[in-house]
Amino acid sequence: MGSATGRAPVGQNGLGWYVYGVVDAGEAQRELAPPTSVEPAHRVTLVREGTLAAVASKVPLEVFTEEGLRETLSDPAWLEPRIRAHEQVLEAALAVTSVVPFRFCTLFRSDDALRAFLGERRNELREALRSVEGKIEIGVKGFLSGDRFAESFAERDEAARGLRERAASAQGGRAYLERRRLEQLLAREVERFKADAAHDIHNRLLASANHGVLNPTQSREVSGREDEMFMNAAYLVDRGQAFEPEVEALASEYQERGVTLERTGPWPPYNFVPRALVEA
Amino acid sequence: MSSRELETFRSGQPAQLADVLERVLDKGIVIAGDIQINVLDIELLTVKLRLLIASADKAREMGIDWWQGDPFLSRRDGNALEDRLRRLEQAAGLPTSEER
Numbered sequence: 189m190g191s192a193t194g195r196a197p198v199g200q201n202g203l204g205w206y207v208y209g210v211v212d213a214g215e216a217q218r219e220l221a222p223p224t225s226v227e228p229a230h231r232v233t234l235v236r237e238g239t240l241a242a243v244a245s246k247v248p249l250e251v252f253t254e255e256g257l258r259e260t261l262s263d264p265a266w267l268e269p270r271i272r273a274h275e276q277v278l279e280a281a282l283a284v285t286s287v288v289p290f291r292f293c294t295l296f297r298s299d300d301a302l303r304a305f306l307g308e309r310r311n312e313l314r315e316a317l318r319s320v321e322g323k324i325e326i327g328v329k330g331f332l333s334g335d336r337f338a339e340s341f342a343e344r345d346e347a348a349r350g351l352r353e354r355a356a357s358a359q360g361g362r363a364y365l366e367r368r369r370l371e372q373l374l375a376r377e378v379e380r381f382k383a384d385a386a387h388d389i390h391n392r393l394l395a396s397a398n399h400g401v402l403n404p405t406q407s408r409e410v411s412g413r414e415d416e417m418f419m420n421a422a423y424l425v426d427r428g429q430a431f432e433p434e435v436e437a438l439a440s441e442y443q444e445r446g447v448t449l450e451r452t453g454p455w456p457p458y459n460f461v462p463r464a465l466v467e468a
Numbered sequence: 469m470s471s472r473e474l475e476t477f478r479s480g481q482p483a484q485l486a487d488v489l490e491r492v493l494d495k496g497i498v499i500a501g502d503i504q505i506n507v508l509d510i511e512l513l514t515v516k517l518r519l520l521i522a523s524a525d526k527a528r529e530m531g532i533d534w535w536q537g538d539p540f541l542s543r544r545d546g547n548a549l550e551d552r553l554r555r556l557e558q559a560a561g562l563p564t565s566e567e568r
Contacts, residue, residue, distance in 0.1 A: 289496040410486045458495035
């Protein structure tokens with residue numbers, strides 16, 4: 189597993205380029221003016237090569253090396269502001285133009301290395317840019333309240349209603365048994381409902397979007413919510429497209445069964461650029 | 469329309485860290501080339517990050533979920549990656565891939 193040690197000369201003053209993403213050089217004539225950067229001593233700038241421009245800022249390479257990062261990445265106090273800075277810089281770019289986001293810690297040793305990259309991969313980068321031109325990413329997360337679902341299910345489902353009534357009127361071991369049956373029935377129904385609801389909501393939102401993806405759901409600890417997340421989707425939508433009404437309509441429709449939808453964004457289109465650049 | 473049905477975030481307030489993390493660390497183009505960290509290492513660091521960002525018990529759930537749900541990482545070739553992941557997991561006191 190080779191680090192890039194010795195492959196190319198380190199940039200002047202031990203500084204290299206941290207690249208947040210790529211924009212069209214012509215479209216980004218206005219200054220991006222992001223409020224921050226991953227190393228606040230060095231402001232974000234555009235590094236132009238042909239029709240493309242990298243949104244980038246200088247970083248000390250002694251920190252941003254594989255070895256250096258192994259140390260710092262384990263420190264949340266170091267990491268969180270930089271991860272947020274990465275996002276904020278791309279948001280500032282997104283406010284002005286279309287942007288192809290790069291992953292955290294994309295680094296180039298020198299000016300030459302960055303410009304060479306932009307030149308050599310211009311076709312792939314232009315294609316990635318074209319695919320997200322005039323588009324933004326919107327996140328939609330679905331949460332289910334188990335209690336509210338159980339309530340609405342017992343109202344609608346005859347078997348569940350019967351079990352509930354018998355559990356309420358029975359005594360001792362008999363009541364316990366009926367309650368267990370009701371719980372098992374509910375557990376099965378919740379699983380089925382979550383899968384069906386995610387499928388239905390996703391398909392209907394896709395109709396108003398260019399693309400959409402379902403990502404792994406977040407656990408309660410991560411989402412910070414009591415209700416269980418059953419859907420974690422992202423959609424690529426045209427800027428200014430009325431996507432929100434679609435989400436609202438679905439939220440209203442599903443509300444009585446215990447569903448809450450949460451919309452996030454606009455995000456840079458992280459989910460809708462290729463994972464890696466392929467040769468064009 | 470009550471805010472109970474549809475909750476909209478990010479109107480001026482910072483996004484939830486988890487939402488930022490899953491995008492900034494997990495999505496976006498990965499560049500290979502004349503850079504400080506090669507692609508494989510970025511992936512490894514990403515895995516490590518996932519485990520570290522969450523505190524110990526959160527990491528268990530979060531790390532496993534994300535790892536298993538990530539086709540890119542799961543289908544990466546080479547046992548070196550898996551070996552290193554296993555070492556990372558052991559170092560972090562997490563169950564290794566084999567134990568799952």
